[in-house]
Amino acid sequence: xLVVAEPEQLPVLQARAGExxxxxxxxxxxxxxxxxxxxxxVHDEQASLDLVQETFIAAVRHIGGLRDEARFxxxxxxxxxxxxxxxxxxxxxxxxxxxxxxxxxxxxDDGPDDLLIRREQETEFMNLLNQLLLPQRSVLLLHFxxxxxxxxxxxxxxxxxxTVKSRLHYAKKSLRKLxxxxx
Amino acid sequence: xxxxREILFQRHQTAESKxxxxxxxxxxxEFVRGGRRVADTASLPSLLWRExxxxxxxxxxGLAAAWIFILAVNFSIEDKSEIVAQKSSTPEMIMTWQxxxxxxxxxxxxxxxxxxxxxxxxxxxxxxERFFETLVV
Numbered sequence: 468x469l470v471v472a473e474p475e476q477l478p479v480l481q482a483r484a485g486e487x488x489x490x491x492x493x494x495x496x497x498x499x500x501x502x503x504x505x506x507x508x509v510h511d512e513q514a515s516l517d518l519v520q521e522t523f524i525a526a527v528r529h530i531g532g533l534r535d536e537a538r539f540x541x542x543x544x545x546x547x548x549x550x551x552x553x554x555x556x557x558x559x560x561x562x563x564x565x566x567x568x569x570x571x572x573x574x575x576d577d578g579p580d581d582l583l584i585r586r587e588q589e590t591e592f593m594n595l596l597n598q599l600l601l602p603q604r605s606v607l608l609l610h611f612x613x614x615x616x617x618x619x620x621x622x623x624x625x626x627x628x629x630t631v632k633s634r635l636h637y638a639k640k641s642l643r644k645l646x647x648x649x650x
Numbered sequence: 651x652x653x654x655r656e657i658l659f660q661r662h663q664t665a666e667s668k669x670x671x672x673x674x675x676x677x678x679x680e681f682v683r684g685g686r687r688v689a690d691t692a693s694l695p696s697l698l699w700r701e702x703x704x705x706x707x708x709x710x711x712g713l714a715a716a717w718i719f720i721l722a723v724n725f726s727i728e729d730k731s732e733i734v735a736q737k738s739s740t741p742e743m744i745m746t747w748q749x750x751x752x753x754x755x756x757x758x759x760x761x762x763x764x765x766x767x768x769x770x771x772x773x774x775x776x777x778x779e780r781f782f783e784t785l786v787v
Contacts, residue, residue: 485681487677487681490677490680490681491673491677494673494676494677495673498666498669498670498672498673499659499662499663499665499666499669500659502662502665502669503658503659503661503662506662506665507658512665515665516665516668516669516672519669519672520672520675520676523672523673523676524676524679524680527676527680528680528700529700529704529705531700531701531705532701532704532705582653582654583651583652583653584651584652584653584654584657585651586651586652589652589657592654592657593657593661596654608658611653611654611655611658612655612658614655
């Protein structure tokens with residue numbers, strides 16, 4: 468069972484002051500969630516490790532740019548998201564970042580755990596996740612991995628909140644549909 | 651039954667040891683032993699660049715572009731006025747201007763002399779005195 472620390476318990480202020488022990492705590496807390504997010508987007512183990520490393524270095528060097536300590540997590544994911552975009556650009560995969568969203572759903576109240584998967588469906592779930600378009604997958608991963616709010620996901624991915632809402636809605640909808648088909 | 655989060659984390663649990671290595675490498679590279687970050691003691695220009703310029707780089711770029719545009723417009727206007735000044739300061743132009751000035755001075759001269767005569771100051775008197783004045787005339 469994964470224990471997620473509350474944002475206020477994280478030693479962001481100490482890290483800002485340049486304490487290595489504080490940075491160690493922060494990196495321990497975020498290293499696996501960041502890796503999961505990056506790996507599921509780039510699908511390359513070495514590239515993912517490199518991107519996590521680059522994210523950590525950038526975080527230490529640019530902590531002065533963080534305005535709100537409570538948003539450290541989304542700020543860190545924002546850095547890694549930008550690194551992923553740079554990686555896609557290197558691979559000429561910019562066209563994959565574009566998607567067409569028809570409309571924005573009126574209501575959105577789904578939690579990250581409302582989708583429960585049976586043991587025999589796990590492999591299928593991963594395959595289905597990888598079939599999603601990159602923007603939808605990115606939004607869905609941020610929602611699943613860290614349970615970020617729509618506002619935070621919008622900030623991380625530098626998109627409009629309505630776009631995030633619709634991407635998340637349609638990604639979950641298509642995932643549910645595909646899982647139901649496979650039953 | 652598992653949540654997507656549990657599935658994802660379980661799937662990548664084996665990467666933890668490699669991530670520990672990455673974390674240790676970053677910490678040892680970015681921090682001096684037992685102390686603070688090396689970059690924190692860096693010079694003022696680099697600190698200003700990191701804290702002031704870099705976070706708002708797009709805004710600074712926009713401002714710089716605007717200033718370059720304004721300066722370019724300003725220089726192009728100045729160049730034109732210089733050309734006009736250069737053209738107008740030819741010897742022929744100066745001669746013509748001096749001639750016109752002389753003619754103007756001649757024309758204005760008599761008027762200036764007339765204007766130099768001071769007008770009679772007006773002093774109000776009773777109308778009875780004015781009657782005697784008329785008779786004497």
